Amino acid sequence: MSFVPQVKIPATYIRGGTSKGVFFNLTDLPERCQVPGEPRDNMLLRVIGSPDPYGKQTDGMGGATSSTSKTVILAKSEEVDHDVDYLFGQVAIDKAFVDWSGNCGNLTAAVGSFAISSGLVDSARIPENGICTVRIWQKNISKTIVAHVPITNGEVQETGDFELDGVTFPAAEVQVDFVAPVDPSEAMFPTGNLVDDLEVPGIGNFKATMITAGIPTIFLNADEIGYQGTELQDAINNDEAALTRFETIRAYGAVKMGLIKDISEAAGRQHTPKVAFVSPAQDYVSSSGKSITAGEIDLHVRALSMGKLHHAMMGTAAVAIGTASAIPGTLVSLAAGVDVDGDAPAAVTFGHPSGTLKVGAEAEVVNAAWTVKKVSMSRSARVLMEGWVRIPGDCF
Incomplete structure (x- = not known):
């Protein structure tokens, strides 16, 4: 019996806020996974190690908690006055399911730095030293988020003395602004009542x-x-x-x-x-x-x-x-x-x-x-590992 070999996909494993996730550049994904659908979901499930009836995600990058069973796909933005499109997939642990219905605010803190390091932000907008304002279009919820990413010697600064409860070690502070998270045309209180x-x-x-x-x-x-x-x-x-x-x-x-x-x-x-x-x-x-x-x-x-x-x-x-x-x-x-x-x-x-x-x-x-x-609010982010993730070539 023959088996297909594994394929490798460029990826970066990043902590953002009190979460961790696997980040991808859209154009690095296999062609059939660059669009929404079953192949993309199956690919992400296999990367993370779901569904896992043992609830451990041992055979994948997931950490067996909602905070560590996460994926992000970024692309150069198609929206006016935005730098990067951010798509978030929450991967179920024990089910073959990827939830695309919402955003991850913690991983948002890492979107700006990944976008800068991946060349998704125009170099003319990145200072040699200072703060780079990355304009993010959150595709799951169609909202604008602005991340203020510290830059030192032209590169993203990740180390620092900012302490975030829930994260063991200090890092550089990243201020994140959720701009107009509720459009005036939308109902902030769906029932019409405060209580x-x-x-x-x-x-x-x-x-x-x-x-x-x-x-x-x-x-x-x-x-x-x-x-x-x-x-x-x-x-x-x-x-x-x-x-x-x-x-x-x-x-x-x-x-x-x-x-x-x-x-x-x-x-x-x-x-x-x-x-x-x-x-x-x-x-x-x-x-x-x-x-x-x-x-x-x-x-x-x-x-x-x-x-x-x-x-x-x-x-x-x-x-x-x-x-x-x-x-x-x-x-x-x-x-x-x-x-x-x-x-x-x-x-x-x-x-x-x-x-x-x-x-x-x-x-x-x-x-x-x-x-x-x-x-x-202020968060922090740090790249933990970068390179490739490997998954069986017939899983998606």
């Missing part, structure tokens, strides 16, 4: 803020679902009953947000929406053993990604947090202590399992509806 009553048969009725900013997100109050809001991963990820409840809540919320028509469709849309819970600021100890006092933060947020509590915070969910905190009356702003009739802060610092994160948002009312002009 809804979300009825979940067999589980309960909960107050919920359902927002589409950065990524569709369902925010709940921690105490209503039996938590304090300071929980770390093991408290939830080792509780199968809790994970099932969260997934059911997510499914019913997705229907109410108009993202799916029936809860049965939620299994095919694992990446979106996210479900998160909030609570007022209180002392806690992060997963690294760091003690954080209530005075250092404005509120707590815990979010689930691909069915498990995230070890830190998804970048896109941070956009939703920043936006919701800037709008008085949402569960997020109420948890942060913002008066319903008061002025929201320009930025909030929230606690998550790995530590804290500060995010700022500029929100305003336009034509009697809330919209947000920009959400900003």
Whole structure:
């Protein structure tokens, strides 16, 4: 019996924010994988090592968590006034499924540096020393993102002293601006309400803020679902009953947000929406053993990604947090202590399992509806390995 040899595809393995992913230049992919479809999905599944019934992704580049089962495809942008097109694929671990329904905010921090190093940014726009502003078109959600990438001696600077909770070592700071994450023509609050009553048969009725900013997100109050809001991963990820409840809540919320028509469709849309819970600021100890006092933060947020509590915070969910905190009356702003009739802060610092994160948002009312002009946060990125990935030539 004969077997086809492996093929090798140029790729770069990069940490962006608190995530890791395999980055590709579109033109480096096999020709049939340069367009959407089954061959592309199959290629990415094999690269990452999915589907894996063992849940380990041992035979691939994935790290067996939602934060490390990710792929990115970049190309020179076809959009006016943009440098690079950014397409994100969230690869399921135990299913043969690639979710293209949303963005990864953490890996966005690495898009600018990869684009510069790969020649996707016009050399005339790259300073010898300083900050290179990379204009990113996020193709999954058709939004503009601007990454401010430090440059030293004409090359991307990756080392530095910026510390990001959830990442072990310091690196260079990369500011990321999510420009108009909600178009004025879109409904930031799909139901039309800042807070809804979300009825979940067999589980309960909960107050919920359902927002589409950065990524569709369902925010709940921690105490209503039996938590304090300071929980770390093991408290939830080792509780199968809790994970099932969260997934059911997510499914019913997705229907109410108009993202799916029936809860049965939620299994095919694992990446979106996210479900998160909030609570007022209180002392806690992060997963690294760091003690954080209530005075250092404005509120707590815990979010689930691909069915498990995230070890830190998804970048896109941070956009939703920043936006919701800037709008008085949402569960997020109420948890942060913002008066319903008061002025929201320009930025909030929230606690998550790995530590804290500060995010700022500029929100305003336009034509009697809330919209947000920009959400900003700082992340970091570092190339871990570059070269080729190898996969069997008949897998795609």
